[in-house]
Structure formats: structure tokens, C-alpha cells
Amino acid sequence: MFGRFCTTILLGAFFMMQGVVCDGSRAGFYVGGNDESVDYFDADGLLRSSMHALYSMQFDLADSLTAHFLASYPGHYLAHVARANYYWWFSIASSPDNFKRAVFAERVRRAKELAERYADGVSKDQPEVLFHLITMSAMSIRYDVMHANYLRALSSGRQAIGYISASSGEESNYPGFYLTSGLYQYMAAAASERNYLFRMFSLFYPPGDKLRGLEQLKLAAMQDDFILRTEADYFLMRIYLDLEADAQQALYHGGRLIENYPSNLIYRYYYLLAYAAAYGEDRVFAKREAFRRLVAEHSGLCAAQRAYFLGLIE
Structure with a gap:
């Protein structure tokens, strides 16, 4: 569990078990293909609507929204990020065989x-773009690790570390960096503690600090932006469950997730694991049966997804 959890993040992949991190800041975005065709629009509505649909596991709605976003603004990098989100979320809610690898990889690449064309270099004056370059580098790494293309993943990892270094110290100016910096700080330190190879690898990159990382993630979880808050709570739940062995803290952050997204079976599954870790398997039966009923009655699942989630608790 630890190897899968930390390997990708240490390489710069803050996109892993859940999905692509999207920032929901209200801003105008460049959507033109070149300097002669610059246009601006508020992407906030489409981005937020699609992410809310994904967090609620309303896949048909998310498919429609992200397809419309991409068709309307094919030259806008966030439209491709949103579509990649859809493919990733759909895949983690079913068998890996259902993962649409080719279209996912193309959306990430594009x-x-x-974003790189728009940014024309790393600049703290463009924090939204810098934030998304971090997450998009993470997408590339995650895809390469999945396909055992480790050399390309390392190359993208070096690039991601450069973006993270550029964002360091800017967290109070752009709260999205609390999430990316917090994940790097925690996972770099945790990996170095647990694995000699990671410790040697980390000599070439800024050192991590687990306590500082947790503090930054908790600050991200306190933000008004629901996307940032949700992502931070998810990673905190997984860190406390898988790495810190603190089931009560995992339950706290998991409880926040299922309160806001009661139909999200991924959040509910890990909350169930945290509950078992905190109180023992003998007290989980009722919650396990409630999970089973929710899967059976969930309107957003296809048959393969329903079978997948039922299989998790057998």
C-alpha cells in the first residue's frame, strides 16, 4: 500500500488514487489558439459543475458537461483537464480494464x-497556470507509472519539482499551493523515512517535512473552495488511514467527505475501512450492509461499476 501511495507523489504525482486536482478559482482564462485569437471567459461554472458531478458520482452528467466544455473551448487547457478528470474518475469506480487509456493520455498531453504555451515559462504572477502545470505533470507521471515507463516518469518528475519549487512560499497568496506543497512535504519525508532508495533519490530535491505537510493540507481543507477542500480531506483521510495509523483522524476527514457527498462510494469505502480500524470488524457489519444497499440503489452506476463496489466488501 505504501509503495503505491508514495511512489507516484514523490515523483511529483499529486494525481493518484482519486483523480486530477482541479482548482476552482474564479478567473478569466486564455482560450485562443495564438496571440491573434485571444479570448477570455469564466470557466468557473463548467469546472465546478463537472467536479461536483464527479464527486457525486453522477457519471452521465459529468460526461455531458466535460464533453461540452471540450467542444466549446478546445484551445483551453482546463477543458482537457476536466475531460481527463472524467476518464480517471470513471476508471477508479470500476475495473481497471475499463480505463480509457488512450483518450485519457491524449487529454493530459494536450x-x-x-498550459505551457500559455505560461511561456514558470511565473508566480500566474499562480493558476502554475498550479495546473503541477497537477498536469502529475497526471503525466501517473499515466507513465501505470505503464511502467519509469524513465519518462522521472523526467516529468524533475519538471514537476521545478514547478513546486517555484510555488514554494506562495501558499498564502494562492491557497491551491497548500495542497500541492503539503502533499510534497509530507510524502517526500515519509518516503525518505521508509525506503533507502527514496532517501537517496530525495537528495537531489528539496527535503520534506511531514508535520509541515500535514499543517498545509489541513489549511487546504479549511478553504472555502469546495474542490480544494474536498481534495485535501481525501488525502488527509488516506494519509491518516494508510500511513499514520490514526483511525480517528481518518474518520474525521472521511466524515467530512461523506457528509458533503453521501453518494460517493469511494469516500464511503475508505470511511468504512477507517471505521473498522477504529472500532474493530465486529462493529462494521451494519455499515457494511448500508454500503451494500447504497451500491445496489445507486442511480449513477453501470452494471460493471456496481459489481466492482460490491466486490470490494465481499
């Missing part, structure tokens, strides 16, 4: 290409 998103990164457009």
Missing part, C-alpha cells in the same frame, strides 16, 4: 501542452 492540456499540458496548452
Whole structure:
């Protein structure tokens, strides 16, 4: 569990078990293909609507929203990020065989290409773009690790570390960096503690600090932005469950997630694991049966997804 959890993040992948992190800041975004065709629009509505649908596991709605976003603004990197989110969330809610690898990889590649063209270098004056370059580098790494392309993943990892270094110290100016910096700080330190190879690897990059990382993630979880808050709570739940062996803290952050998204079976599954860790398997039966009923009655699942979630608790 630890190897899968920390390997990708240490390489710069803050996109892993759940999905792509999207920032929901209200801003105008460049959507033109070149300097002669610059246009601006408020992407906030489409981005937020699609992420809310994904967190609620309303896949048909998310499919429609992200497809519309991409068709309307094919030159805008966030449209490609949103579509990649859909493919990733759909895949983690079913068998890995259902993962649409080719279209996912193309959306990630195109998103990164457009963002890099727009940014024309790393700049703290463009924190939204810098934030998304971090997450898009993470997407590339995650995809390469999944396909055992480790050399390319390492190359993207070095690039991601450069973006993270550029964002360091800017967290109070752009709260999205509390999430990316917090994940790097915690996972770099945790990996170095547990694995000699990671410890050697980390000599070439800024050192991590687990306590500082947790503090930054908790600050991210306190933000008004529901996307940032949700992502931070998810990672805190998983860190406390898988790495810190603190089931009560995992339950706290998991409880926040299922309160806001009661139909999200991924959040509910890990909350169930945290509950078992805190109180023992003998007290989980009722919650396990409630989970089983929710899967059976969930309107947003296809048959394969329903079978997948039922299989998790057998």
C-alpha cells in the first residue's frame, strides 16, 4: 500500500488514487489558439459543475458537461483537464480494464501542452497556470507509472519539482499551493523515512517535512473552495488511514467527505475501512450492509461499476 501511495507523489504525482486536482478559482482564462485569437471567459461554472458531478458520482452528467466544455473551448487547457478528470474518475469506480487509456493520455498531453504555451515559462504572477502545470505533470507521471515507463516518469518528475519549487512560499497568496506543497512535504519525508532508495533519490530535491505537510493540507481543507477542500480531506483521510495509523483522524476527514457527498462510494469505502480500524470488524457489519444497499440503489452506476463496489466488501 505504501509503495503505491508514495511512489507516484514523490515523483511529483499529486494525481493518484482519486483523480486530477482541479482548482476552482474564479478567473478569466486564455482560450485562443495564438496571440491573434485571444479570448477570455469564466470557466468557473463548467469546472465546478463537472467536479461536483464527479464527486457525486453522477457519471452521465459529468460526461455531458466535460464533453461540452471540450467542444466549446478546445484551445483551453482546463477543458482537457476536466475531460481527463472524467476518464480517471470513471476508471477508479470500476475495473481497471475499463480505463480509457488512450483518450485519457491524449487529454493530459494536450492540456499540458496548452498550459505551457500559455505560461511561456514558470511565473508566480500566474499562480493558476502554475498550479495546473503541477497537477498536469502529475497526471503525466501517473499515466507513465501505470505503464511502467519509469524513465519518462522521472523526467516529468524533475519538471514537476521545478514547478513546486517555484510555488514554494506562495501558499498564502494562492491557497491551491497548500495542497500541492503539503502533499510534497509530507510524502517526500515519509518516503525518505521508509525506503533507502527514496532517501537517496530525495537528495537531489528539496527535503520534506511531514508535520509541515500535514499543517498545509489541513489549511487546504479549511478553504472555502469546495474542490480544494474536498481534495485535501481525501488525502488527509488516506494519509491518516494508510500511513499514520490514526483511525480517528481518518474518520474525521472521511466524515467530512461523506457528509458533503453521501453518494460517493469511494469516500464511503475508505470511511468504512477507517471505521473498522477504529472500532474493530465486529462493529462494521451494519455499515457494511448500508454500503451494500447504497451500491445496489445507486442511480449513477453501470452494471460493471456496481459489481466492482460490491466486490470490494465481499
